[in-house]
Amino acid sequence: MHHDVIVIGGSYAGMAAALQLVRARRSVLVIDAGERRNRFARHSHGFLGQDGVPPGEIAASARRQLGAYSTLNWLEGRVEAVTGQVDEFTVKTSDGGAYRGRRILLATGVADQLPAVEGLAERWGTAIFHCPYCHGYELGQGCIGIVGTGPMSIHQAELLTDWGSVTLLVNGAVELSQEVRSTLERRGVMIEETAIDRIEGHADVMLADGRLLRFAGLFTATRTSPSGSLVEAMGCVLEETPMGMQILTDAESRTSVSGVFACGDVARAPHSVSLAVGNGAMAGAQVHRSLLWPETIVPVQAEGRVR
Incomplete structure (x- = not known):
């Protein structure tokens, strides 16, 4: 045919x-x-x-x-x-x-192409997302983490402040000028420089220095x-x-x-x-x-x- x-x-x-x-x-x-x-x-x-x-x-x-x-x-x-x-x-x-x-x-x-972070791929689409308009509301204005991948992570961090309290997890992947830092801080974004060791639980981030940060959900710019x-x-x-x-x-x-x-x-x-x-x-x-x-x-x- x-x-x-x-x-x-x-x-x-x-x-x-x-x-x-x-x-x-x-x-x-x-x-x-x-x-x-x-x-x-x-x-x-x-x-x-x-x-x-x-x-x-x-x-x-x-x-x-x-x-x-x-x-x-x-x-x-x-x-x-x-x-x-x-x-x-x-x-x-x-x-x-x-x-x-x-x-x-x-x-x-x-x-x-997902970031090479232990535990991220297993939570993709259930606790870790890319689109705030698709998944931001359901996080109930809780704590939101951004797993850094590059310049788009800065945009995500600024955007997501309407959906909750945002922490940008730089993870060695995002370059932040002083101007960008000031902009993020004015938007209320917290900046975490310590590298990510792994993601566990629902959306809990274990940092390389042993601290555990708990989030309602995570976003990353693939x-x-x-x-x-x-x-x-x-x-x-x-x-x-x-x-x-x-x-x-x-x-x-x-x-x-x-x-x-x-x-x-x-x-x-x-x-x-x-x-x-x-x-x-x-x-x-x-x-x-x-x-x-x-x-x-x-x-x-x-x-x-x-x-």
Whole structure:
């Protein structure tokens, strides 16, 4: 079967895009590896109409709704390669399958590079977070720790003062000028210079000098990059953002590869479920427009960009 669109990645952005396309009665194949970025979180917050709902339930409900459309096909699998060109792409999966499509929409999501702190990875998404709008309110204005990773940690520290009493745990990863120190102090941020030994309990930080700091929750600014190696293998140009690398796209969600579009966390920052859904819906509409008016398929120009 030759699909109008193959969506690679069936999380929130991918499903939002697919919904626009199947409602335009286009044939859509979604290929999903089942690795939602927020799969470790117990609840999703800040998404209108779904506030406090477990993220798995949101995803499952969305998939059921998509399944009501006869032009939707869903494949659980992992994409290994994409070859071809506009109107004649071939997507190959790890189980040896090959699928043809006129357009490709990348909604693969991103991978988080977590700080190398003992005990942090085990608490990611349950007691340690990256987005204050998603998880700050539930901390009840308690003590909040920022595990330093770089310049974005300073921004996090200032921002999170609206959600509780903030301590910036520098941990040798953040350079603080006197001006920055003064700004943080004016915002009421406490600065802890001692290195972190480990994280234990719920969100308790054991420092290298033996002191134990207890927090209602911790935040850290991870570095992100497109999940897997597919994006770069396809030749999509990447760009650097304060949060990490993402696919270079334009306002119409077009990438540097003709006929290939991208949406969600892999193409837009900042990241949240609601922002991914909105961006996915817009991307789906733009892909549909490209099917109606092929002359609009103009790759993003990447002069001066990072690849």
